[in-house]
Amino acid sequence: MSLYMGQQLTVVISSPEALRVTLRDEEMSLVFSDRWINDFAKVSLHADAEGGKNVALANQNYWRKSRKIFVQELMRMTFIKTNCIPVLMDEIASTRDTIARIGANKPFDPHTHLQRLSLNIVMRLTYGVRYAANEIDRKDSKMSKLLAVINDIVKSGSTGVMSNYIPMLKFFYSGIREHRKDLINRRDSILLEFLEEHKQNLDPDDPQDFLDVLLIRQPLDGLSDWEVTLIAWEFITAGTDTTSATMHWMTALLANHPEVQKKAYAEIQSVIGKRGITNEDQPNLPYVNAVVKEVMRLYPVVPLMVPYSTSAKSVVKGYSIPKGTQVLVNHYAMARDDRLWENPAEFDPERFMCKEKAVELKAADAPRDPAMQCLKFIPMGTGRRACAGYALAKVELFLQAAMLMQCFEWSPPEGLDKIPLSEKFGIAVSPMDFEIRARYRDDCGVTVSDNQS
Numbered sequence: 001m002s003l004y005m006g007q008q009l010t011v012v013i014s015s016p017e018a019l020r021v022t023l024r025d026e027e028m029s030l031v032f033s034d035r036w037i038n039d040f041a042k043v044s045l046h047a048d049a050e051g052g053k054n055v056a057l058a059n060q061n062y063w064r065k066s067r068k069i070f071v072q073e074l075m076r077m078t079f080i081k082t083n084c085i086p087v088l089m090d091e092i093a094s095t096r097d098t099i100a101r102i103g104a105n106k107p108f109d110p111h112t113h114l115q116r117l118s119l120n121i122v123m124r125l126t127y128g129v130r131y132a133a134n135e136i137d138r139k140d141s142k143m144s145k146l147l148a149v150i151n152d153i154v155k156s157g158s159t160g161v162m163s164n165y166i167p168m169l170k171f172f173y174s175g176i177r178e179h180r181k182d183l184i185n186r187r188d189s190i191l192l193e194f195l196e197e198h199k200q201n202l203d204p205d206d207p208q209d210f211l212d213v214l215l216i217r218q219p220l221d222g223l224s225d226w227e228v229t230l231i232a233w234e235f236i237t238a239g240t241d242t243t244s245a246t247m248h249w250m251t252a253l254l255a256n257h258p259e260v261q262k263k264a265y266a267e268i269q270s271v272i273g274k275r276g277i278t279n280e281d282q283p284n285l286p287y288v289n290a291v292v293k294e295v296m297r298l299y300p301v302v303p304l305m306v307p308y309s310t311s312a313k314s315v316v317k318g319y320s321i322p323k324g325t326q327v328l329v330n331h332y333a334m335a336r337d338d339r340l341w342e343n344p345a346e347f348d349p350e351r352f353m354c355k356e357k358a359v360e361l362k363a364a365d366a367p368r369d370p371a372m373q374c375l376k377f378i379p380m381g382t383g384r385r386a387c388a389g390y391a392l393a394k395v396e397l398f399l400q401a402a403m404l405m406q407c408f409e410w411s412p413p414e415g416l417d418k419i420p421l422s423e424k425f426g427i428a429v430s431p432m433d434f435e436i437r438a439r440y441r442d443d444c445g446v447t448v449s450d451n452q453s
């Protein structure tokens, strides 16, 4: 399908077959591997002819370099096991204790707690800092300020903001330009503070976090200060809301489907018994994994992927696509297509235990199966530009989801049969705010602590 978004010619891919001949074709994928960059992102990411200075909106040679650094340093299994998993376990325990304290008595909004969990994981790994639970309610806390910047950047940069497509509109919305300038300044002052502190304390023989690693690589890879800063920042923007929005959807879906919670809890009790869940338990908890996949199918948090741009003229299935066309991949449509799924509108993790058992959560490593089964389920993308954080995200999603299902029974507030579900758009699509109850399961075997860290 093709359409104009404002002045921008846009092609929408919404079938596994179209994916196979574009993003998954060896040669054609070279034409479909640039990103389309909107005006806001150009300024915010210090873009030049090779796109933004991060990973997700970089192009050509700079993208190859930044993605290689990102994946080499952050997605090695030894790094994930020795550095990431201890941080994950620690932060998951802190959020579990907070929810156990507040969820017992009255309904609460889980959003900021889940966002703090994801943010603390990536902040500790990138900058060596974290935010305590009591910072959530303080509007002037460093965490609230940082979250405000992230949320605002996501809103300003998202695909739906029409002034990104119709430049003329910006003259009518003069406030937009001023607001964006202020937003980028606020973000930059936070990031430059991190950069300076890290430069001053750097021990090249003992890097403490990702920013240290990038500073050590800086001369070898010929990176400018802005490139170091924005590759590090990518970890925060790409790694916070994606994971927390997925967990946010999951809590509501669990509350609306007590039968799913019952089954997941029974699996955990029979396989794990009364101890905390570890990453090694993942292969032994197929139903827990199926719940995560079903949440990501029904409510994908990046439903249109990150917009692509064609780097040359091409002909796909007889249609001519000019250079510079914006390309959106509509995972949302594929994940709800009744030609590809049985009862697609239903939340039914069981499908991944039976009929769709072979459909795994994959990214760049998706198999080239001739039946294209895997291409109908791509919540983390597919091909060259698939999620670069996939290895870590997979571990994070499993450990966070398993804890939320093991330790809590989720339910709608009293008087409400189901939590109403509707989308709030940004780069990551999350549910509209809602309140929920979380009863700590006294018999789960995991003890909570009173520590309010």
Ligand code: HEM
Pocket (backbone or CB within 6 Å): 055, 056, 057, 067, 070, 074, 234, 235, 238, 239, 240, 242, 243, 246, 301, 302, 305, 306, 307, 378, 379, 380, 381, 382, 384, 385, 386, 387, 388, 389, 390, 392, 393, 397
């Ligand atoms: C639930 C968790 C996550 C989901 C659903 C998700 C999904 C996605 C999707 C759909 C894309 C775009 C793929 C495309 O355009 O074809 C993407 C790109 C990306 N993701 Fe993730 N992601 C998640 C977590 C993470 C995490 C934790 C990180 C960082 C550690 C991360 C880093 C990135 C980066 C750097 C890109 C850009 C890749 C490129 O353009 O080369 N993501 N992700």
